[in-house]
Amino acid sequence: MSEANTSGAATAGFAAPSFHPILTDAGSGHTFTMLGATMRLIATAAGTGGRFAVFEQVTPVGWGPPRHVHSREDEIFYILEGAYELHVGDERRTVSPGASAVLPRGIPHGFRNVASTPSRLLSVIAPGGLEEYFLAVAKCSPPPNPAQLIELARPFGLTLLPPGA
Numbered sequence: 001m002s003e004a005n006t007s008g009a010a011t012a013g014f015a016a017p018s019f020h021p022i023l024t025d026a027g028s029g030h031t032f033t034m035l036g037a038t039m040r041l042i043a044t045a046a047g048t049g050g051r052f053a054v055f056e057q058v059t060p061v062g063w064g065p066p067r068h069v070h071s072r073e074d075e076i077f078y079i080l081e082g083a084y085e086l087h088v089g090d091e092r093r094t095v096s097p098g099a100s101a102v103l104p105r106g107i108p109h110g111f112r113n114v115a116s117t118p119s120r121l122l123s124v125i126a127p128g129g130l131e132e133y134f135l136a137v138a139k140c141s142p143p144p145n146p147a148q149l150i151e152l153a154r155p156f157g158l159t160l161l162p163p164g165a
Contacts, residue, residue, distance in 0.1 A: 018049035029056075034138040036060050045128025053128035056080070058120045064112030066146075067165060071157035073125045075103045077111065082119020084111045108161060130156055 022043050030041040036059075043054040059082075067087060077086070078100045085094050086101055088109045095101075103109050113119040125131070133156040137144060144152060150160050 019047060019051070022047055032135065032138045034134050035143055036063055039134055039138075041131055043128075044131050048128055050127050050129065052124055052126040053131045054122070054124050055131060055134075056120065056122050058118050059084075059113040060118055061113055061116060065110055065160075066149075066163070067108050067110035067161040068153070069108050069159045069161065070103075070105045070125075070130070071159070072105060073127060073130055073157075074105050075101075075109075075126075076124040077101045077103070078122045080120040080122055082113060082115035082117060084119055084121065085114045086111050108165070110161075130158065132156070133158060 024042050027040075030044075032039055038058040040056040041053070042056060043052065045051075045053055064084075077084075079095055079097050081097055083094055083096050085092060086109070088101060088103060089107055094114055101109075111121075133153060136152055137149065140148070140152075146160075153160050
């Protein structure tokens with residue numbers, strides 16, 4: 001698209017975008033393993049002007065993060081394959097492909113793969129930036145213990161809840 005067409009869209013009643021379009025082929029993007037889950041960054045805060053991050057997770061059987069609370073981000077999950085138990089606030093529900101959860105900040109939540117095979121979900125987090133926490137955890141060698149995870153989460157406004165909370 002030419003420069004004139006891009007600026008023309010802004011003058012036709014549309015605001016100029018604060019980031020460039022991101023086109024990601026299947027399987028491309030930065031992929032890494034974090035505590036046994038495979039994560040693929042599709043869009044990052046750096047690439048979206050801080051607006052959001054998008055990533056795909058493939059989780060092993062029985063895997064899930066501890067229940068946690070985001071103080072800064074809203075989150076959307078969309079289940080692509082397998083089955084997950086979602087624990088949102090006081091509600092627990094098992095969901096399958098096509099299900100979604102829209103989670104405002106401040107609501108305790110977690111999920112766990114309850115299928116007999118690896119499961120896969122897509123997550124959108126807005127605003128972006130929390131992907132830096134996932135990358136920091138993935139770089140830890142050996143993997144961090146629960147107390148270290150809590151400390152790593154703190155600068156990101158993420159509170160990991162104790163088991164049973």
